[in-house]
Amino acid sequence: MKIALDAMGGDFGPPNLVAGAVMALREYPQIERLHLVGDARRIEAELKKHRCGDGRVEIVHATQMVEMSDGAVESVRHKKDSSVSRAVDLVKKGEAEAIVSAGHTGAAVAATTIKLRTLPGIDRPGIAAIIPSETNVFVLIDAGANSDARAEHLLQYGIMGSVYSRHVLGYGNPCVGLMSIGGEDVKGSDLTKEVFKMLKESQLNFRGNIEGHDLFAHPVEVVVCDGFVGNVILKTCEAVGDAIFKWLKHELTKNAKRMAGAYLARNAFRAIKKKVNYEEYGGSVLLGVNGICIIAHGTSTPLAIKNALRVAAESIEHEVNPHIIEEIRRYHETTAPLEPALR
C-alpha cells in the first residue's frame, strides 16, 4: 500500500513527523511506498539523522505550508503548493491510497473534500475519533470536521460511524447514541431533536440520547454529535485526564510516605496512562470523502505518527468506503426515498 504523509504539519513539524515515518517503515512491511511531502531539504536532513535510506521513501517537494491562522478553504485556494494539498493531489492521481496529516485540521478536511469530493449520498465528511472506555472503544463522530452541521449531516455520521464500528472495530450490531443534554427523548437542542427523529426512523441500532456520563459508564459503540461539540468533548477528555494525572503527581510527591506508595503502585499508573494515551490510537479517520484521510493530533509524537500511519494502513485494508456507499443507498431505499431528481 502507498501512503502520503504531510511532513510539515503539526506543532513540531518535520522532526516528529519524519521520526514517526521511520518507525512505521521499520514496523509495517505492508507499506510499499511512503511519500513524505514538504520542504525536501528539511525532510532529507531528518531522514539523515535517523540514518534512514529506506527505498520505499519518496520525498515530494512542496514550497508552502498551511499556518494555523490560515482559513481552511482559503488555504486550499491560495496555497496550491502546500504540503497538505500536494499530499491530497497524490491520492487524487492514484499515486497514494491514503493521506496522513497532523496539521491544520480544517485545511486537511477542506483539501480532501474539494479535491477528492464526498462519497455519493454524503453531504459533509466527519472525523471519527476512537476513544477508550473501561470495557470497549467507541467511535465519536464528528470530532471536528464540520462545526455548523445540519440534521442530515448528523444522520449520515450515524450511518458512517456504524459502518466503521462494524467493519473496522468488529462490533456486530453497534449501538448508536446521540449526544444531548438529558437522556430523555424530549431533551436537547432544536438540532438534536430533529436528528433524534431521523435516527429513530432509520434502521440503525439507535439507543437514544446519551450524556457525558454515558460515554464511559454505559458506553455505546457510536456517539453522534456535530463537529463543534465533538471537538470540545475530545479536547475536554484529554484536558481532564492530563489535569488529574498532574494533580496526582503533585500530591504523590508531597512526602516520603506517599512517594513510597506511588513507587509500589507504579504499574497501576502505567496501565491507566497507556490506556488513556492518545498516542496509542494515532489518528482519526475522516469518513465520507472519496479517499482515505487520517487526521493526527497537532502535538503528535513520533509514536503517535507511527500509529496514525498504522490506522491509514488498516483503513486501506478494510475498504470502508464501499460499505458506506452501500449503507447510505439502503437507508434511502428503506427509510427516506430520495426525490427522483436526487437519485
Add this chain to the structure above:
Amino acid sequence: MKIALDAMGGDFGPPNLVAGAVMALREYPQIERLHLVGDARRIEAELKKHRCGDGRVEIVHATQMVEMSDGAVESVRHKKDSSVSRAVDLVKKGEAEAIVSAGHTGAAVAATTIKLRTLPGIDRPGIAAIIPSETNVFVLIDAGANSDARAEHLLQYGIMGSVYSRHVLGYGNPCVGLMSIGGEDVKGSDLTKEVFKMLKESQLNFRGNIEGHDLFAHPVEVVVCDGFVGNVILKTCEAVGDAIFKWLKHELTKNAKRMAGAYLARNAFRAIKKKVNYEEYGGSVLLGVNGICIIAHGTSTPLAIKNALRVAAESIEHEVNPHIIEEIRRYHETTAPLEPALR
C-alpha cells in the same frame, strides 16, 4: 435570609433533599426561614427521621412534581401546583429570596424565567457553574439553561460571568475566554465567530478563543459557551474524572503490592477526590433572572444539597443582580448603543 427548597426534585427526592436541608439548618444560622416545598406528608416523615423540629422550617404543600420526561415550558403551563413552580411563587411573592432545585433543570429555568422575568438588558438567563482547576476556580456559563443560543446571549453570558467572578469569587479583573475549536481568532463555528467580534469590542478582559486543554492548563476566570456545549463540558468533565478513578481503583487492587502502595498514598487520592467532588460546590447559579435560583445536581447527596443552600445564602448576601444590571447598562453606553425604541 429566606430560602425555598424544591423538596421533590432530583434523582433521590425528599430523603436526600430534606437530609441536606437539616444539615444546612444546623450549620448556617443566617438562614431565618427555609420553605420545604412538595408533598407535605413525605417531607414531614423525613423531618421526623432526622428528629428535626427546627422552627425555621416551613412546609409548603404542592400536589404535583415535574417528571424528567416533561417538557420544560409545558411543565410550567400544565403543572401549576408543582413543587418547583410553588417554590418560585414564594420568591415572586417576596416570601423567599432564593430558590434551590435539584430537579428538571429546564423546568426550573422556565418557571423562574416566566414567573420572575429576566433582568433589564438580559434576553436569556444562563447557568454559571463553578469548576476547579489546579490553580483557581472558574465560571463556566452557560452550563445548560439555553441550548439554542444566539450571539447576543453569549455576549450577555460573558458580562454576567465577569460580574459573578468579580463580586462573588473575588477576581479583580477576570479574564474571559470563548470556548471554541481552535485557539486562533479565525477558528470556530458561525456562532462563535460572531460572538468573538462582540466580545472583542466589549470592555471585558477578553483573552480570545480557548479550547479544552486551556480549561485546566491555562485557565481563564470565565468560560463562555452556549448551554448545549457547556452542559456537555460539565458532564464530560465529571464522567472522565469518575472513569479515571474507577480504573485506578481497579488497577490498584490487582495485587498486594499495589494495594500496599495505595494504602501509603491514600491521602493523596483523598486530596484529589475532594478537589474534584461536585458535592463540595453544591450548586450552580442561574444568572440573569430577576431573583436568585440555584440549580443543584440531579444526583445530589445531602452534602451537595447543604452546599447548594450555602451557595443560595452567599448569592443573597452578594447582591449580584444590581451589578449585572449596571454592567449591561455600561456596555450599551460605551460599546453598542441601543436603538431609542429599545432603551
